Amino acid sequence: MSEERPNNSILVKRLLLTVAGMFAFGFALVPLYDVFCEVTGFNGRTSNEAATYEMVEVDESRTIKVQFLTRNAKGIPWKFEPSVKEVRVHPGETKVVNFLAANPTESDMVAQAIPSVAPAEASLYLNKVECFCFNQQPLAANSDTEMPMQFYVDPDIPDHITTFTLSYTLYDMTANTSAEQMAQLLKTE
Template sequence: MSEQRPDNSILVKRLLLTVAGMFAFGFALVPLYDVFCEVTGFNGRTSNEAAVYQQVEVDESRTVTVQFLTRNAKGIPWKFEPSIKQVKIHPGEVKVVNFLAGNPTSSNMIAQAIPSVAPAEASLYLNKVECFCFNQQPLAAGAETEMPMQFYLDPDIPDHITTFTLSYTLYDMTANTSAEAIAQLLKTE
């Protein structure tokens, strides 16, 4: 007498569809998270487009301290630091802070700075009029440069935000750029 085994083909098909669905969802998470962060300001991401400054009334009754941090991603040997560690600013007031960069290598390089704000809520009220982070930054071998960041805080910034940190991480983009493009960028500098 032979024992009959149940047909598990339907269960196997459902499990394979579940695995495929989970795999697809994993790929969709990154763009969904980016959209979520852009809409809500979550994770301290700032806009990568220049804000247009329109004359607003400066709220001189309040002062917000903005702290600046810089770091280099793994593999980029540049010197990268803010010219000042922090600045006090009235909401609505425009400030310019310079960041210093130096390429100590014997090769021309291209870098890109990615900003982040903590606490994340403050990123909704930070408006960068001009920023080196909007574009890739070419730097010749052994050269140094000052990179400006002009910004203002929206006067609607909540009262409980009295201090926040704007940090930049510098990434090496040289491998993603052709030698001709690097030469061209250095000519326009």
């Protein structure tokens, strides 16, 4: 009597297809998560687009304390800090805060600031009209600059949010910038 051997090729194909599908899903998860965070404000992510300021009634009966933190990602030697550590703002009122950046190196560099807000719920009510974080920031060797951020807090911010923190992490984008792009960025600076 001969025993019939099971056909494992179908099982192997299914397992390979499953592995490929899991890899594709894992690869797509990061951009999907970013979109989810931007839409919902989850994880303190803020929109990276300029808000349009429409005249709203300023709620002078409330004051929100906005704190500013900065940090550099690993490998970027810039000095990066807010000109003030905190401001008090009435919901609906626009404020401008400058951030200072200095490139102490002998090389031209490009950086990108990524914002986040804590508590995350407050990110839904923070509207940046102008922000250095919207674009990559070039900085010539041994130079410094002031980078403005204009914002307002939506008057619909819940009453229980009286303080929130806006933090920026600065990343080195120089390696992702061609010599031609660097020259163009520094020319428009």
